[in-house]
Amino acid sequence: MGDEKKRTCPVCGKPTARPGRGRPPVYCSRSCQARAYRRRRHPLPAQGSPPATRPTDVRARQRRRIAEAVWRIAAEQGLDAASMRRIAAEARVSLRVVQYHFDSKHALMVDALRLLHEENERLAQGRIPYDMTEPCALLRAVLDEFLPLDEQRAFALRVFTAYYARSLTDPVLAEVFLAAEQPLERLVADIIGVGEAAGSTAPGIDRVYEADLLVSGAVGLGLDVLHGRRSLADVRRVLEYHLGRIFPDAIRTPRPNPSPDPRRTPIPTTTAPVPQPSPRPNTGPSTS
Numbered sequence: 001m002g003d004e005k006k007r008t009c010p011v012c013g014k015p016t017a018r019p020g021r022g023r024p025p026v027y028c029s030r031s032c033q034a035r036a037y038r039r040r041r042h043p044l045p046a047q048g049s050p051p052a053t054r055p056t057d058v059r060a061r062q063r064r065r066i067a068e069a070v071w072r073i074a075a076e077q078g079l080d081a082a083s084m085r086r087i088a089a090e091a092r093v094s095l096r097v098v099q100y101h102f103d104s105k106h107a108l109m110v111d112a113l114r115l116l117h118e119e120n121e122r123l124a125q126g127r128i129p130y131d132m133t134e135p136c137a138l139l140r141a142v143l144d145e146f147l148p149l150d151e152q153r154a155f156a157l158r159v160f161t162a163y164y165a166r167s168l169t170d171p172v173l174a175e176v177f178l179a180a181e182q183p184l185e186r187l188v189a190d191i192i193g194v195g196e197a198a199g200s201t202a203p204g205i206d207r208v209y210e211a212d213l214l215v216s217g218a219v220g221l222g223l224d225v226l227h228g229r230r231s232l233a234d235v236r237r238v239l240e241y242h243l244g245r246i247f248p249d250a251i252r253t254p255r256p257n258p259s260p261d262p263r264r265t266p267i268p269t270t271t272a273p274v275p276q277p278s279p280r281p282n283t284g285p286s287t288s
Contacts, residue, residue: 011028
């Protein structure tokens with residue numbers, strides 16, 4: 001017995017107790033036995049392999065997947081069609097999974113809007129060259145973010161429009177959708193201010209009023225493109241004209257009277273109601 005090899009626990013390396021009778025124990029304690037069981041079920045990654053996905057990452061991906069389902073439904077059918085069951089089916093998860101991540105449909109709507117703002121801002125910041133040495137070019141790039149120049153921006157504009165309609169009767173959504181401090185208008189005004197300080201803007205302009213006009217006008221023109229009332233070429237001519245008013249030296253050949261676009265709907269001559277202003281979604285980068 002004295003010559004018998006001393007046994008140690010394969011988990012912690014401590015010696016195991018020698019029983020008076022029966023089979024000798026493999027582990028020194030129940031705690032080490034449980035740790036060994038968990039290791040068998042979830043083996044440690046090999047050296048050099050990427051780290052395992054954390055539960056928080058899985059949760060974030062599931063929430064994002066559900067939010068993307070809300071976006072697709074809003075863009076194609078409007079938010080009225082976004083029931084919890086419809087969202088779960090679109091996200092290809094069970095209704096219980098949706099309810100696990102979001103306490104209510106309203107909480108899901110608000111969170112999906114916040115995620116869309118974050119995603120749109122991230123993409124916009126990657127597309128816009130931040131160069132204050134050419135404020136006119138920078139401002140043109142910012143205004144491009146309000147236009148449906150590609151599938152992603154057209155999709156985001158449809159979703160924001162659906163949210164705008166709902167925000168008219170939902171104060172919580174309105175608070176997320178339309179920031180009271182108007183960061184987009186402030187950003188555009190700051191860019192014009194840089195040009196003004198450098199002496200490249202027209203004399204006597206009010207940068208705050210110009211910023212309000214450019215942001216509202218670009219959003220409305222972008223919606224006209226979505227509806228097919230205008231072409232992108234027509235919209236660009238309009239924006240170039242207004243940029244030329246602000247930065248007369250940067251725009252060499254302004255076109256104040258562009259030729260009519262055949263796709264543009266003619267102005268009605270009847271006494272129809274005046275159209276309401278276009279929504280102003282937060283589709284561009286913030287100043288934070």
